Amino acid sequence: MTTTLYTSDHEWLAIDGDVATVGITDYAQSQLGDVVFVELPKVGRSLKKAEAAAVVESVKAASDVYAPISGEVVETNDALAAEPALVNSDAQTKAWFFKMKIADKSELGGLMDEAAYKAHTA
């Protein structure tokens, strides 16, 4: 059973036990426009909450993706290197950015559920 949580910076996290899968929301991709490049963190990197973890670039601009919580990167989505446009077509499914081992579960308390995120972007 996974739970999906959201940040005010438009990242989503799917929580499955000790591991969180992180991506950007469909709302975020619609604001960015056509994604042409994604830079992912290295596996093994230890991320602090709110640290710039990845970069997503459209034709016009580069945007940081922040670590929504603290933890170590355990896997990255290599498919995004070959096909950055997946971020536009499948932001909340196939276009996950990285998986991280959750360092402190109490940090999850500060995140939004789907209803709260919908209200945030309304």
Place this chain on the structure above:
Amino acid sequence: MSVRDDKDSLKRTPLYDLHLSLGGKMVPFAGYDMPVQYPAGVLKEHLHTRNSAGLFDVSHMGQIALRPKSGKVEDAARALERLVPQDIVAIAPGRQRYAQFTNADGGILDDLMVANFGDHLFLVVNAACKAEDEAHLRAHLSDTCVVDSLADRALIALQGPKAESALTKSCAAAPAMKFMDAGPHIVAGLACFVSRSGYTGEDGFEISVPAADAGHLTKTLLENPDVMPIGLGARDSLRLEAGLCLYGHDIDTATTPVEAALEWSVQKSRRSGGARAGGFPGAEKILAHFDHGASRRRVGLRTEGRAPVREGALLFAGSEGGEPIGRVTSGGFGPSLNAPVAMGYVPTRLSALDTKLFAEVRGQRLPLAVAAMPFVKNTYKR
């Protein structure tokens, strides 16, 4: 002060309501509220312009008539030559030429198009510079010319391989025009000024139309399924692939036309030994750059990877250490090339094609190489 106040102070072009009805995403640009993209998005808009035809609202740009008090266009041409390093006298009636206003230091105050309309010159200047340009013209040329600001006209660009067929439906004269032809023509029954030019590297036209008729003309052109409205986002990626300078970024008051690799735009008649050599602001420095070379030069840059290198990125000669040797002035992703493209200034000794350099992006040095411009072959109808 709220954001809304800022937005309210922005000017609108005559096509503002049409942009909203077409779903344009409006952003501030040069004091105007302009569409950066439509629902299709920058990528599709860019590719549509290269494959079919794109319609751009460039009404924010300044349109100026320079009218000789004598009634002789040569007098206006000679007068304008006091402010630009181009041969204006040689522009034949019905023709247009690219030019720059220079300053006393040889820098560029603005770049512009100058057309000979038979009895006067027609100028198109950048939006952000137009007030200063008009003041500059009035301050220096009022003895011989009337500087007539054509603020009641809109400007529409129609660009791409299907621009000619699209415009021909409304303007029978279009097919006979060649690249840089310019003059008054009837378009959709309206008294327009049409030039065969643009800012995309594609064949195409720019159409000056009375502001009151701009909506009608634009809607008429958009009725053609080949024609799609294009925002400023794709306008920028198109001109970057075409290797064309954006004023305030790739050229400014600190760059001479020679440093900017715009030698081709300065005719021999205005260079050392020419019939009317010098006689424009900054001539001493600009002609010295022609005669002895400049120490730096604008070049095209291509990366090896897919990470775009953007404006402001510092350039280095090596992968580690050392001082920056230059800076990227425009950079992004080129949709037609499906790869990043950039331009910037480097020391002339490092400006040869294929010179390996590095750009610092997020603390890392990415390899890139000096590359020929335009990045995408232009398709002008010469």
